[in-house]
Amino acid sequence: MKTRIKICGLTREADVDAAVAAGADAIGFVFYPPSPRYVAPARAAELARRVPPFVDIVGLFVNAPAGEVAATCAQVPINLLQFHGDEAPDYCRSFARPWLRAARVRPGLDLVEFARSHSDARGLLLDAFVDGYGGGGHVFDWTLIPPGLPGFLVLSGGLTVDNVGDAIARVRPDAVDVSSGVEAGKGIKDHDKIAAFVAAVRAADAAISEG
Ligand SMILES: O=C(O)c1ccccc1NCC(=O)[C@H](O)[C@H](O)COP(=O)(O)O
Numbered sequence: 001m002k003t004r005i006k007i008c009g010l011t012r013e014a015d016v017d018a019a020v021a022a023g024a025d026a027i028g029f030v031f032y033p034p035s036p037r038y039v040a041p042a043r044a045a046e047l048a049r050r051v052p053p054f055v056d057i058v059g060l061f062v063n064a065p066a067g068e069v070a071a072t073c074a075q076v077p078i079n080l081l082q083f084h085g086d087e088a089p090d091y092c093r094s095f096a097r098p099w100l101r102a103a104r105v106r107p108g109l110d111l112v113e114f115a116r117s118h119s120d121a122r123g124l125l126l127d128a129f130v131d132g133y134g135g136g137g138h139v140f141d142w143t144l145i146p147p148g149l150p151g152f153l154v155l156s157g158g159l160t161v162d163n164v165g166d167a168i169a170r171v172r173p174d175a176v177d178v179s180s181g182v183e184a185g186k187g188i189k190d191h192d193k194i195a196a197f198v199a200a201v202r203a204a205d206a207a208i209s210e211g
Pocket of ligand 1: 062177
């Protein structure tokens with residue numbers, strides 16, 4: 001099985017090109033103004049022009065007013081919305097677009113119930129619980145993921161070239177998502193780290209299919 005790869009938090013043309021060239025399945029733009037990786041919709045629209053067909057464009061929002069999400073969707077060709085805050089299921093489905101729901105994982109969060117209440121999400125994105133909602137590069141305890149959690153599972157939170165192979169072997173996610181782990185500085189991607197991360201994912205996939 002091919003683990004899909006999303007590279008998140010892109011802010012520069014060269015970084016978009018590097019992610020696409022490395023073989024990313026999806027790239028993410030952060031539309032959360034307090035984030036150092038924030039891009040304004042007009043800027044994201046410019047960057048999105050470089051993205052070829054069959055690479056998804058993911059728009060990440062945190063508790064944004066619905067009008068802001070709709071206005072961003074009108075400017076940027078977003079294939080998939082990613083809700084990374086405290087958004088309710090009714091809000092997430094109100095945009096009539098495919099969406100991912102981020103679960104900020106910590107002990108006590110009932111992921112089975114979380115998945116059930118977001119059952120029409122295209123997938124659950126599991127990230128570490130941090131103050132400030134995300135992008136902190138923190139790994140969470142993967143044993144908190146219940147076996148057999150239904151639906152498309154995206155593993156994120158502090159993934160790097162050094163731990164992504166282990167993460168795939170243990171969790172067997174459908175996709176992995178990385179931001180901090182392929183950065184030279186906040187919002188600035190390191191192209192060698194992107195290539196190495198993608199190679200590590202492919203090596204983990206090959207190890208699984210070889211048994
Ligand atoms: O990137 C941010 O600054 C950010 C801010 C608020 C919520 C989420 C944010 N980022 C999440 C991501 O970029 C990813 O989807 C992902 O979870 C990977 O994060 P990382 O641990 O940095 O690899």
